[in-house]
Amino acid sequence: MKFEKKSLKFLEKYLNTSSPTGYEHRGQEIWMDYIRPYVDKIEVDHYGTCYGIINPDAEFKVVIEAHADEISWYVNYITDDGLIYVIRNGGSDQTIAPSKVVHIHGEKGIVKGVFGWPAIHTRSNQNEPTPKIENIFIDCGAISKTEVEEMGIYVGCMITYPDEFFEMNDRYFVCRALDNRIGGFMIAEVARLLKENKKTIPFGLYITNSVQEEVGLYGADMIADTIKPNIAIVTDVTHDTTTPMIEKKKEGDQKCGDGPVVFFAPSIHHTIRELIIDTAKAKKIPFQRAAASRATGTDTDAFAHSNGGVPSALISLPLRYMHTTVEMVSKEDVGNVIRLIYETLLKIKPEMKLKYH
Numbered sequence: 001m002k003f004e005k006k007s008l009k010f011l012e013k014y015l016n017t018s019s020p021t022g023y024e025h026r027g028q029e030i031w032m033d034y035i036r037p038y039v040d041k042i043e044v045d046h047y048g049t050c051y052g053i054i055n056p057d058a059e060f061k062v063v064i065e066a067h068a069d070e071i072s073w074y075v076n077y078i079t080d081d082g083l084i085y086v087i088r089n090g091g092s093d094q095t096i097a098p099s100k101v102v103h104i105h106g107e108k109g110i111v112k113g114v115f116g117w118p119a120i121h122t123r124s125n126q127n128e129p130t131p132k133i134e135n136i137f138i139d140c141g142a143i144s145k146t147e148v149e150e151m152g153i154y155v156g157c158m159i160t161y162p163d164e165f166f167e168m169n170d171r172y173f174v175c176r177a178l179d180n181r182i183g184g185f186m187i188a189e190v191a192r193l194l195k196e197n198k199k200t201i202p203f204g205l206y207i208t209n210s211v212q213e214e215v216g217l218y219g220a221d222m223i224a225d226t227i228k229p230n231i232a233i234v235t236d237v238t239h240d241t242t243t244p245m246i247e248k249k250k251e252g253d254q255k256c257g258d259g260p261v262v263f264f265a266p267s268i269h270h271t272i273r274e275l276i277i278d279t280a281k282a283k284k285i286p287f288q289r290a291a292a293s294r295a296t297g298t299d300t301d302a303f304a305h306s307n308g309g310v311p312s313a314l315i316s317l318p319l320r321y322m323h324t325t326v327e328m329v330s331k332e333d334v335g336n337v338i339r340l341i342y343e344t345l346l347k348i349k350p351e352m353k354l355k356y357h
Contacts, residue, residue: 020070050208062233063227064345099117
């Protein structure tokens with residue numbers, strides 16, 4: 001699938017905009033502006049989950065969903081000499097922090113800082129220190145707590161990485177926060193294709209970009225109760241397990257470039273999953289299979305377990321180096337996830353049988 005210039009421009013702007021958990025509003029504004037021409041109505045809930053609706057008056061409702069938030073840090077403690085200690089907001093990885101540049105979102109705007117780390121020369125006669133929450137710290141150039149606060153930095157300020165989007169070897173998209181704003185991009189592209197291809201669908205379609213997935217699927221949990229869908233198709237990222245130091249016997253066998261990953265798990269509804277697989281086969285869209293024990297760990301679980309049970313399925317995008325600032329996905333896989341969701345939607349009928357048999 002070849003991407004439109006306007007689509008790539010949106011993707012770059014969307015990814016480069018910080019949208020940490022609990023503070024997703026700037027990214028959500030960009031996302032809503034992009035989908036506005038392709039939907040009949042846009043809604044936003046009290047915590048910032050956004051959704052565009054096609055056929056808002058239809059009784060039968062289908063959700064396609066991604067999550068909008070990214071991992072980050074909170075300012076937790078400021079020392080008397082002006083150093084900042086942090087706590088996680090989501091699954092932030094302390095091992096990648098040393099020497100990273102950060103943006104501290106203070107009350108007076110963004111302040112640059114760095115995660116400091118002792119030089120290798122000074123560590124030669126001791127056990128090699130391991131980065132931990134207790135010992136990583138941010139230096140913003142201040143020499144006192146008072147000076148830090150004069151910069152507008154207080155306990156509770158958000159901290160993000162500034163790493164920006166680029167394409168690598170014409171094969172991969174690379175950026176922080178591909179988990180999972182690439183999902184927001186993909187569902188937005190589905191809405192665009194439906195509009196530009198003049199497709200009519202016999203149900204209400206809710207293109208949903210949820211908040212707070214990284215801390216507990218909370219946005220999806222809330223919006224599922226609001227929309228009360230009949231079907232939910234969720235897209236998120238999953239691990240490319242072909243990279244070093246990942247155990248395939250534990251994490252499965254998925255690879256960037258080999259297509260979307262269709263999941264098997266207790267929360268996955270058989271009928272919706274088989275519809276997705278049948279669509280992939282009929283349209284010759286490559287796909288992979290993966291299994292999840294107990295829970296998928298994605299917003300699929302929140303939708304599936306809401307409202308007395310919503311038939312739900314998960315289409316995942318293989319990703320390398322999850323929860324780092326160099327997350328990578330295959331451009332070809334991104335196109336195939338978009339195609340698979342789009343083609344699956346065209347096969348859904350309100351009268352289809354959804355009960356287990």
